[in-house]
Amino acid sequence: MSATLVVHASLDGRLRESVADHLYALRRYSRRPTIYLNLAVQRPPRWLARVPLDLVVFHTTFLSKRGTPPYWDRLVERARPLKRLDAVRIAMPQDEYLPPARLCDFVEEFAIDHVFSVAPESEWPAIYPTVNRGRTTLHRALTGYLDPGTVQRIERTVNGAERTIDIGYRAKNLPAWLGRHARLKTEIADAFATAAPAHGLSCDISTRAEDTIVGRDWVGFLLSCRYTVGVEGGASLLDRDGGLRQCCERVLAERPGATFDELERECFPGRDGEFGLLALSPRHLEAVATRTCQVLIEGDYNGVLEPDRHYIPLRRDFSNLDDVLETIRRDEERERIVETAYRDIVASGAWSYPRFVERLEEVTVGGPPRTASPRAARLAAAWARAPEVVSWGAVRLRARLGLLVARLRRRR
Numbered sequence: 001m002s003a004t005l006v007v008h009a010s011l012d013g014r015l016r017e018s019v020a021d022h023l024y025a026l027r028r029y030s031r032r033p034t035i036y037l038n039l040a041v042q043r044p045p046r047w048l049a050r051v052p053l054d055l056v057v058f059h060t061t062f063l064s065k066r067g068t069p070p071y072w073d074r075l076v077e078r079a080r081p082l083k084r085l086d087a088v089r090i091a092m093p094q095d096e097y098l099p100p101a102r103l104c105d106f107v108e109e110f111a112i113d114h115v116f117s118v119a120p121e122s123e124w125p126a127i128y129p130t131v132n133r134g135r136t137t138l139h140r141a142l143t144g145y146l147d148p149g150t151v152q153r154i155e156r157t158v159n160g161a162e163r164t165i166d167i168g169y170r171a172k173n174l175p176a177w178l179g180r181h182a183r184l185k186t187e188i189a190d191a192f193a194t195a196a197p198a199h200g201l202s203c204d205i206s207t208r209a210e211d212t213i214v215g216r217d218w219v220g221f222l223l224s225c226r227y228t229v230g231v232e233g234g235a236s237l238l239d240r241d242g243g244l245r246q247c248c249e250r251v252l253a254e255r256p257g258a259t260f261d262e263l264e265r266e267c268f269p270g271r272d273g274e275f276g277l278l279a280l281s282p283r284h285l286e287a288v289a290t291r292t293c294q295v296l297i298e299g300d301y302n303g304v305l306e307p308d309r310h311y312i313p314l315r316r317d318f319s320n321l322d323d324v325l326e327t328i329r330r331d332e333e334r335e336r337i338v339e340t341a342y343r344d345i346v347a348s349g350a351w352s353y354p355r356f357v358e359r360l361e362e363v364t365v366g367g368p369p370r371t372a373s374p375r376a377a378r379l380a381a382a383w384a385r386a387p388e389v390v391s392w393g394a395v396r397l398r399a400r401l402g403l404l405v406a407r408l409r410r411r412r
Contacts, residue, residue, distance in 0.1 A: 058092065094118050120279075168204045227292065
């Protein structure tokens with residue numbers, strides 16, 4: 001049986017649960033043995049050339065490092081021996097609003113056969129202008145799916161959950177160069193935190209970095225909330241060459257209190273809204289799985305979530321905010337919405353990792369795994385069973401030594 005190689009990059013031993021579920025979905029649900037290669041801490045081993053491979057998958061944890069050019073360049077150089085492997089090559093990028101040139105260059109250099117994009121098809125020409133679409137096939141995918149193991153763990157605790165918080169929410173304060181849509185994450189937080197107490201509702205809402213909730217604690221937080229709020233992930237600006245980010249950072253260095261409107265006038269006048277990377281995020285599915293009722297700014301949500309059926313809709317200008325808060329206070333619709341969402345999205349299995357892995361294998365290699373010699377099959381299975389053993393203490397020490405060497409070289 002041939003194997004799958006998943007190429008990723010992480011210097012953090014504690015991934016967010018949604019990221020870990022995405023990364024290890026192939027190991028858990030593929031029909032093929034799966035080998036993991038963490039290029040952040042190791043180079044491609046020579047024995048890979050002897051392993052029969054059907055697929056080489058470049059995961060988003062690797063591809064997202066293109067936002068840091070020097071580090072990205074080192075990772076790509078480390079990955080180049082993989083170009084010699086005889087297998088179908090897949091890229092699974094996210095954060096496609098980052099400058100697209102590096103991603104396009106990678107797709108072309110590594111002769112990627114399939115890209116699983118989280119962006120709408122309408123935005124592919126803007127993101128992948130230099131990719132040979134005659135060779136590379138683009139597919140639409142979600143940023144994350146439901147893992148059956150995670151769902152089962154939630155089910156064991158959901159009935160005993162004490163929902164002591166009326167409205168709970170966490171979000172990042174995203175930069176202006178992603179556009180006004182990205183700013184909605186903080187605007188909705190401010191709107192609910194300000195208006196909810198007047199309706200007699202308790203809130204646990206924050207956009208501060210120190211209040212970030214990670215790992216299984218995030219699911220526990222959702223289980224303590226009756227409602228949560230949100231918006232589609234994504235951006236309404238595409239920073240093609242990094243110039244928008246540089247301009248915004250320069251203005252903020254000169255005037256730290258500059259508003260979004262000021263940054264828009266100076267750095268991207270009239271351009272906001274020219275790009276539409278809008279996508280469902282894993283936290284929307286996690287809310288459904290925990291039966292936490294969602295209040296969401298109206299949107300498409302990849303066609304998965306429907307307003308008034310799966311969530312309470314909020315207009316983008318917040319003009320119906322008071323009506324929404326009264327709906328929350330009365331609490332008459334919550335049970336119907338959460339049970340309908342659970343039945344349509346979780347119980348159906350339509351948006352699960354097993355279904356996604358099945359689709360990925362079908363559209364990329366199709367049919368059963370290729371046959372291989374008994375010795376090659378045993379080798380593939382043996383390496384796939386081998387656990388990833390990474391000493392994060394050693395990784396951190398290596399990183400500190402690298403910084404020390406770099407400083408010594410600059411002094412010379």
